[in-house]
Structures are given as C-alpha cells and as structure tokens.
Amino acid sequence: xxxxxxxxxxxxxxxxxxxxxxxxxxxxxxxxxxxxxxxxxxxxxxxxxxxxxxxxxxxxxxxxxxxxxxxxxxxxxxxxxxxxxxxxxxxxxxxxxxxxxxxxxxxxxxxxxxxxxxxxxxxxxxxxxxxxxxxxxxxxxxxxxxxxxxxxxxxxxxxxxxxxxxxxxxxxxxxxxxxxxxxxxxxxxxxxxxxxxxxxxxxxxxxxxxxxxxxxxxxxxxxxxxxxxxxxxxxxxxxxxxxxxxxxxxxxxxxxxxxxxxxxxxxxxxxxxxxxxxxxxxxxxx
Amino acid sequence: xxxxxxxxxxxxxxxxxxxxxxxxxxxxxxxxxxxxxxxxxxxxxxxxxxxxxxxxxxxxxxxxxxxxxxxxxxxxxxxxxxxxxxxxxxxxxxxxxxxxxxxxxxxxxxxxxxxxxxxxxxxxxxxxxxxxxxxxxxxxxxxxxxxxxxxxxxxxxxxxxxxxxxxxxxxxxxxxxxxxxxxxxxxxxxxxxxxxxxxxxxxxxxxxxxxxxxxxxxxxxxxxxxxxxxxxxxxxxxxxxxx
Amino acid sequence: xxxxxxxxxxxxxxxxxxxxxxxxxxxxxxxxxxxxxxxxxxxxxxxxxxxxxxxxxxxxxxxxxxxxxxxxxxxxxxxxxxxxxxxxxxxxxxxxxxxxxxxxxxxxxxxxxxxxxxxxxxxxxxxxxxxxxxxxxxxxxxxxxxxxxxxxxxxxxxxxxxxxxxxxxxxxxxxxxxxxxxxxxxxxxxxxxxxxxxxxxxxxxxxxxxxxxxxxxxxxxxxxxxxxxxxxxxxxxxxxxxxxxxxxxxxxxxxxxxxxxxxxxxxxxxxxxx
Ligand SMILES: Nc1ncnc2c1ncn2[C@@H]1O[C@H](COP(=O)(O)OP(=O)(O)O)[C@@H](O)[C@H]1O
Ligand SMILES: [Mg+2]
Numbered sequence: 001x002x003x004x005x006x007x008x009x010x011x012x013x014x015x016x017x018x019x020x021x022x023x024x025x026x027x028x029x030x031x032x033x034x035x036x037x038x039x040x041x042x043x044x045x046x047x048x049x050x051x052x053x054x055x056x057x058x059x060x061x062x063x064x065x066x067x068x069x070x071x072x073x074x075x076x077x078x079x080x081x082x083x084x085x086x087x088x089x090x091x092x093x094x095x096x097x098x099x100x101x102x103x104x105x106x107x108x109x110x111x112x113x114x115x116x117x118x119x120x121x122x123x124x125x126x127x128x129x130x131x132x133x134x135x136x137x138x139x140x141x142x143x144x145x146x147x148x149x150x151x152x153x154x155x156x157x158x159x160x161x162x163x164x165x166x167x168x169x170x171x172x173x174x175x176x177x178x179x180x181x182x183x184x185x186x187x188x189x190x191x192x193x194x195x196x197x198x199x200x201x202x203x204x205x206x207x208x209x210x211x212x213x214x215x216x217x218x219x220x221x222x223x224x225x226x227x228x229x230x231x232x233x234x235x236x237x238x239x240x241x242x243x244x245x246x247x248x249x250x251x252x253x254x255x256x257x258x259x260x261x262x263x264x265x266x267x268x269x270x271x272x273x274x275x276x277x278x279x280x281x282x283x284x285x286x
Numbered sequence: 287x288x289x290x291x292x293x294x295x296x297x298x299x300x301x302x303x304x305x306x307x308x309x310x311x312x313x314x315x316x317x318x319x320x321x322x323x324x325x326x327x328x329x330x331x332x333x334x335x336x337x338x339x340x341x342x343x344x345x346x347x348x349x350x351x352x353x354x355x356x357x358x359x360x361x362x363x364x365x366x367x368x369x370x371x372x373x374x375x376x377x378x379x380x381x382x383x384x385x386x387x388x389x390x391x392x393x394x395x396x397x398x399x400x401x402x403x404x405x406x407x408x409x410x411x412x413x414x415x416x417x418x419x420x421x422x423x424x425x426x427x428x429x430x431x432x433x434x435x436x437x438x439x440x441x442x443x444x445x446x447x448x449x450x451x452x453x454x455x456x457x458x459x460x461x462x463x464x465x466x467x468x469x470x471x472x473x474x475x476x477x478x479x480x481x482x483x484x485x486x487x488x489x490x491x492x493x494x495x496x497x498x499x500x501x502x503x504x505x506x507x508x509x510x511x512x513x514x515x516x517x518x519x520x521x522x523x524x525x526x527x528x529x
Numbered sequence: 530x531x532x533x534x535x536x537x538x539x540x541x542x543x544x545x546x547x548x549x550x551x552x553x554x555x556x557x558x559x560x561x562x563x564x565x566x567x568x569x570x571x572x573x574x575x576x577x578x579x580x581x582x583x584x585x586x587x588x589x590x591x592x593x594x595x596x597x598x599x600x601x602x603x604x605x606x607x608x609x610x611x612x613x614x615x616x617x618x619x620x621x622x623x624x625x626x627x628x629x630x631x632x633x634x635x636x637x638x639x640x641x642x643x644x645x646x647x648x649x650x651x652x653x654x655x656x657x658x659x660x661x662x663x664x665x666x667x668x669x670x671x672x673x674x675x676x677x678x679x680x681x682x683x684x685x686x687x688x689x690x691x692x693x694x695x696x697x698x699x700x701x702x703x704x705x706x707x708x709x710x711x712x713x714x715x716x717x718x719x720x721x722x723x724x725x726x727x728x729x730x731x732x733x734x735x736x737x738x739x740x741x742x743x744x745x746x747x748x749x750x751x752x753x754x755x756x757x758x759x760x761x762x763x764x765x766x767x768x769x770x771x772x773x774x775x776x777x778x779x780x781x782x783x784x785x786x787x788x789x790x791x792x793x794x795x796x797x798x799x800x801x802x803x
Pocket of ligand 2: 329330331450451
C-alpha cells in the first residue's frame with residue numbers, strides 16, 4: 001500500500017507532522033535512552049560508593065590521588081609536556097615522509113629497483129619486529145657512543161631517529177595497504193590515458209590511498225604521542241620522566257596520574273576523531 | 287585501402303584459460319565496429335588487447351600499418367592513440383570532472399590548465415555537461431559520469447575509441463544520453479570499436495558487427511545481414527535470446 | 530608431682546630460649562614475621578653499599594649497618610632475611626614485604642609525608658663525576674665552571690633538586706633510569722658530568738667509568754640540607770622506635786663510625802667546590 005491510497009490525504013501533507021513510524025521510533029529511542037542512563041548511573045554509583053569501602057582505599061588515595069602533591073607538581077608536568085609536544089611536532093612529519101618513501105620502495109616493480117624493494121621489505125620487517133624502547137636504547141646510546149662530537153651526539157637527534165625508524169615502518173605498511181586497496185581499474189584507467197606508472201602513482205593512486213588510510217595513520221600518531229615518553233630513557237626530561245622525578249621526591253605516585261591526565265586530554269579527542277573518520281569512511285564505502 | 291586497426295591471429299591466455307583464440311579483425315578509418323556476444327565470450331579482453339592494456343600472447347596488431355604488438359614496445363604512445371571507456375566509468379573519485387579530463391593532457395602532453403580549460407569547456411557543453419565541470423564524480427549520475435569518462439578519453443585526441451559496454455551499468459532512462467554521445471562521435475567520423483548489448487543501436491549505426499563466441503569471431507558482417515540472416519546456429523541462438 | 534615440676538621447667542626453658550632468639554622486647558610482634566627481621570635492598574645492590582650484590586655476607590657499608598642494627602634489636606645473623614625492591618615498590622600503597630628498606634634513601638620532608646624514615650645512618654657529601662677529557666677541556670671545581678657543563682643524574686635521586694638549586698646549570702640536565710645509563714651517557718659524551726653521593730661517585734670514577742674523574746665534592750657541612758640516608762619504613766610502623774634506638778646506640782658507641790671507616794673510602798683527596 002503506498003501513501004497515495006490512504007484516504008486521509010496523508011500523502012498530500014506539507015507540514016512535517018510525524019508519521020506513525022516516526023512516533024514509534026521516537027518512543028523506542030526514548031526508552032533505550034532511559035535504560036542506558038539508568039544502567040550507566042548505577043555502575044558509576046557502584047564505583048563511587050564501593051571502591052572507597054575497600055580497606056586499602058585511603059592509602060591508595062594518598063599515594064595516587066593526593067591533592068597536595070598534584071597541586072605542587074602539575075604545573076611542572078605541563079611544562080615538561082611541552083617537550084613531548086615538540087618532539088612529536090618534529091618527528092611526525094619526518095615519519096610521514098619516511099613512511100611514504102618506504103611504502104613506495106616496497107611497491108616498486110621495475111627489476112632494476114629490486115634492491116630498493118628488498119630494502120623496503122627488510123626495513124618494515126625489522127623495525128616492526130622490535131620494541132620501540134629497544135631501538136631507542138640501541139640507537140640513542142649506541143650511535144653517540146661511536147664518538148660523535150656534540151651536538152651530533154644529542155639524545156634528541158638519535159632518539160628522534162629511533163622513533164622515525166620504528167613508526168615509519170608502521171606508517172609504510174599502512175600506506176601500502178592503502179595503495180593495495182585502490183582498485184586495479186583505477187590503474188587501468190590511468191594507463192589507458194597514456195599516463196606513466198609514476199604519474200599514475202602520484203596523481204591517481206597515492207592521493208586516494210593516503211586519504212583512505214588517514215584514520216589508521218591517526219591511530220599510529222596517537223600511539224606515537226604516547227611513545228615519545230620513551231625518549232626519557234636516554235635523557236630528555238619529558239612529562240613521564242618529570243613525573244618520575246616528582247614521584248621520587250614526594251614518594252608519591254600522584255604525578256603519574258597528573259601525567260596520565262595530560263595525555264588523555266590530548267589523546268581522547270584525537271581517538272574519537274579518528275574513530276569518527278573511520279566510521280564515516282566505512283559508511284561511504286557501503 | 288589499408289585498415290586503421292588490424293588484428294591477425296591474436297591470442298590471449300590467462301593461465302590455462304585461453305580467452306582469445308586467434309582473432310582476425312579489420313577496422314577501417316571512420317568505421318564503427320560492434321562486438322556482440324555472450325558474457326564471458328572475450329569482448330572486454332579483446333578491447334583491452336587492442337590498446338595494450340593486456341599484452342597479447344600471439345598474433346599481431348597493426349595501427350596505421352605499424353606493428354604495435356611487438357613485445358617490449360612502449361605502450362604509452364599507443365594508448366594515447368587509442369582511447370578506451372569502461373563499463374564502470376573508472377573516473378578518479380578524488381578529482382572534479384574537469385580535473386579528471388585535464389590530468390592526462392597536462393601530464394602527457396605538458397599542456398597547462400589555462401590552455402586546456404577552454405577546450406574542455408567546449409567538450410563538456412557539447413555533451414550537455416557545461417554546468418557539471420567542477421563536480422566530483424560522486425555528485426554526478428551514472429550517465430553523467432560515463433559522459434565525463436568519454437570526454438576524458440577524447441581529451442587525449444585519440445584516433446580510435448574503444449567502448450566496453452559503456453551503457454550496461456546505467457539505469458535504463460540514462461542509456462539514451464550516453465548513446466547520443468556515441469551518435470555524435472559517429473557523426474564526427476571517429477573510428478570506434480564497441481562491445482555492446484544494445485542490439486538496436488548496433489543495428490542502427492554499426493558498419494560491421496562481429497559475433498564473438500568463446501574467444502573466436504564466429505561470424506561478422508554488416509548489421510542488416512548478421513541480424514536478419516545469421517549463418518551460424520550459435521549466432522542465431524544468441525540473437526534469439528537478446529532480441 | 531615430679532611430672533608437674535618437669536613440665537613447668539620445660540615451659541620455663543622454652544620461654545627463655547624464645548626470648549633469647551626473639552631479641553629485645555622492643556621489636557616483639559612488630560616485625561613482618563615473628564622472630565625474623567626482613568630487610569630490603571636494591572636490585573641490584575651497588576658497591577660500596579653492598580659487596581658483590583650479596584647482602585647476606587654482611588659485607589659492604591649498608592649490609593654491615595643492617596646486621597649491626599639487627600643485632601642491637603636482638604636478631605641474630607640467622608634471623609635476618611633479605612628481599613629486593615625497587616624504589617616504586619618501596620613507596621607503593623598496601624602491605625610491604627619488608628620491615629625496613631635500605632638503599633641510600635635520602636630523608637626529605639616531602640617523602641616523610643608518605644613514608645617513615647629512621648634517624649640517619651649516613652650523611653653524604655655530593656660529588657661531581659666527570660671524565661678526564663672534560664677536566665682537560667678546562668672544567669674546574671668552581672660553581673661558575675660547573676654551571677656551563679652539560680649535566681646528567683639518576684632521575685630517582687635527591688641529586689636533582691640539589692643540581693637545580695645549587696649548581697643551576699645553563700642547559701637543562703638529562704635524567705636517566707639508573708647509574709648504568711648515566712655512565713653510558715657520560716662515556717658517549719652526551720653529558721659532561723653527573724651528580725652522585727660521594728661513595729658512589731668514588732667507586733664509579735675509579736672502577737666503572739672509563740677515563741672517569743672526580744671533579745669535586747659538596748661536603749655535607751657546607752649544605753643547608755645535607756643529604757642524609759635513612760631506613761625507609763611504612764608510615765607509622767611501630768618498629769621505628771626500635772630501629773631508632775638501635776641506631777642511636779650504634780652512633781653513640783662509635784660502632785657506626787667504625788663501620789663507615791671500614792667500608793667507605795676516605796674522601797680527603799677530593800677537592801671541595803667553591
Ligand atoms: N585478468 C583476468 N584474469 C583471468 N581471467 C580473466 C581476466 N580477465 C578476463 N578473464 C576471463 O576471460 C574470460 C573473458 O572475459 P571478458 O573478456 O571479460 O568477457 P566479456 O567481456 O565478453 O564478458 C572470462 O572467462 C573471464 O573470466
Ligand atoms: Mg565485458
């Protein structure tokens with residue numbers, strides 16, 4: 001039965017009065033919102049009331065959620081976090097460029113460039129197979145140990161290199177999966193127009209591939225933001241290290257909670273945004 | 287007169303599966319040739335062989351008397367001469383219609399956007415898309431996208447155009463606008479090879495119709511002959527199914 | 530009757546032997562395990578505080594002090610057990626697995642808000658560890674000269690506030706997880722100098738760091754808040770009064786000074802920083 005056959009002239013309606021279906025769906029939505037609200041509230045209340053009943057709660061609170069220590073250390077933590085931001089800011093573009101270069105190495109087809117391809121494969125295999133902190137240690141202490149003069153032995157340089165090596169390997173794999181996801185017919189279309197392989201890659205495949213992997217890469221860069229803290233192992237006093245210093249001075253873990261808060265303020269919106277992009281893309285694909 | 291495009295004994299294999307089993311075909315200058323045949327008979331593959339998107343295993347293809355099927359030959363200049371339009375449009379989704387059209391002339395012929403833009407504008411309005419130049423593919427209907435794809439191929443100023451079932455993916459009411467474009471090109475004297483299921487269209491405009499069956503041209507001739515008096519039983523059977 | 534007397538004697542005998550074994554009345558019932566004193570040290574424990582990472586031997590300054598305190602509290606050699614903890618384990622909330630923890634913990638008012646310290650068992654000078662190359666390049670034992678050096682330190686030590694307050698270097702110091710990493714940075718030339726307590730610095734410069742040198746020391750009597758080591762205990766640990774009593778006894782009798790003289794090298798040769 002279509003609208004036109006309804007006797008009450010509903011089909012000719014110009015004002016947006018809700019249809020029966022809309023009324024029904026609104027009611028369902030209201031009911032599920034109510035249930036979600038009630039169950040969330042009960043879980044939160046349970047946590048708020050039950051956790052403090054635990055026998056060790058007071059001690060935990062004093063060690064981890066100590067207002068006095070928090071107030072004394074938080075400004076210093078924020079200040080140290082600037083270093084994280086800086087390291088991130090110069091590492092991220094380097095990682096993006098290196099990752100792209102490695103992805104292209106792996107994608108070369110010309111036999112003359114086979115060594116490049118082999119290099120790309122070895123690179124991604126090795127650096128994805130190593131814990132970041134190991135690479136930071138080995139490169140951050142190892143290379144300067146060869147006897148480089150200052151400032152070329154700076155932990156910032158070699159620590160950054162370590163981050164770039166590891167993360168560009170992941171970024172390269174993500175970009176490569178993006179390249180693979182571009183349908184062969186796009187390459188065919190480009191080839192049929194007489195475009196060279198190079199131009200096909202540069203103007204047709206890569207722009208689409210990179211757009212497709214933006215969310216995946218965002219997740220990598222969120223992880224990078226956290227792993228910047230590992231540079232502290234070779235000297236730089238970023239927020240994680242600063243929190244460790246405060247922890248040791250105050251014999252209290254609250255500074256770590258402060259550092260965690262700073263990370264979350266940054267990473268939660270970024271994660272939500274990456275998820276949003278990912279969903280949007282999935283919807284566009286179907 | 288020698289043929290513009292000439293195929294002799296063309297064979298193409300995918301693994302063990304031979305898809306073209308010795309194709310002989312001549313396309314004269316300004317001629318329109320239609321390939322008909324069941325799905326899987328090898329029409330698309332044959333077209334892709336013609337502009338070297340697929341390397342052939344055996345046989346020869348001549349373009350203006352030059353052997354273009356020689357192994358190791360650079361396919362790019364040939365592809366500039368022979369344009370192809372696909373069933374699924376294959377527009378570049380990240381570029382506007384105009385950018386889709388201008389990319390290859392810019393990169394291959396080194397022409398600037400300023401020079402190209404007026405030419406491209408003329409093509410767009412000729413095919414009724416004057417107001418769609420700066421739309422992205424996903425903002426266009428199927429028929430509009432297919433017309434942009436045709437313009438894109440034409441912008442390379444090819445001597446021959448190949449069309450691979452370019453109306454098959456379209457809603458019925460959009461088929462007409464694309465066929466009109468082909469009519470227009472036919473009027474301009476463009477040399478064309480079409481794989482098509484539009485039998486009425488083939489009958490109306492083709493100079494020659496070839497019936498492909500399991501990788502062979504079983505029968506070919508002027509449309510009136512082939513459609514009204516097919517010699518082969520398989521041609522008859524096919525035509526009785528589609529007409 | 531005979532049986533009863535015998536029984537009573539037996540009870541008496543057992544009781545006295547328990548008292549003898551359990552040590553002074555002070556510690557009774559206040560230790561983790563009755564009759565045993567559980568002491569924590571680092572993992573690893575470093576020279577010259579503990580020799581060969583084997584505190585059970587009683588060799589090394591802290592190991593020797595630990596056994597001396599234990600004895601004063603009435604625990605024989607056999608009634609002491611050792612455990613290993615990191616700094617974080619030492620301060621984490623919840624039940625502790627040691628009675629006291631001894632690994633050069635500096636006593637500070639901030640830390641005392643969270644844990645208890647015994648009276649100090651050692652007052653350390655702070656010393657500047659560097660390499661001969663840096664000395665040859667013109668580094669001197671003056672505050673002015675020290676300001677211009679690139680500094681490093683172990684992140685979990687009280688050397689850091691000292692570094693900031695007293696030396697106030699012109700570029701930000703680099704901080705590390707442990708001695709080994711600081712040494713690696715010194716040897717790689719990433720830092721010029723590191724701040725340590727004097728005994729550690731003496732040992733590192735002589736044995737561990739290639740081309741290591743001691744540039745100078747900040748003697749404790751010069752400092753407003755000298756670096757004093759104390760035994761770390763859970764807050765409000767009732768054992769604290771017994772430990773403090775034992776330490777006071779050891780200090781007053783001169784035993785503590787004797788142990789120090791035995792295990793910690795004289796630092797008279799190290800110039801004082803002006
Ligand atoms: N790239 C390829 N790899 C393997 N088999 C293919 C490929 N392209 C086409 N084929 C096979 O070749 C046969 C002919 O296909 P096609 O040329 O697309 O026929 P048509 O266009 O007439 O429907 C089919 O059986 C198809 O499965
Ligand atoms: Mg086909």
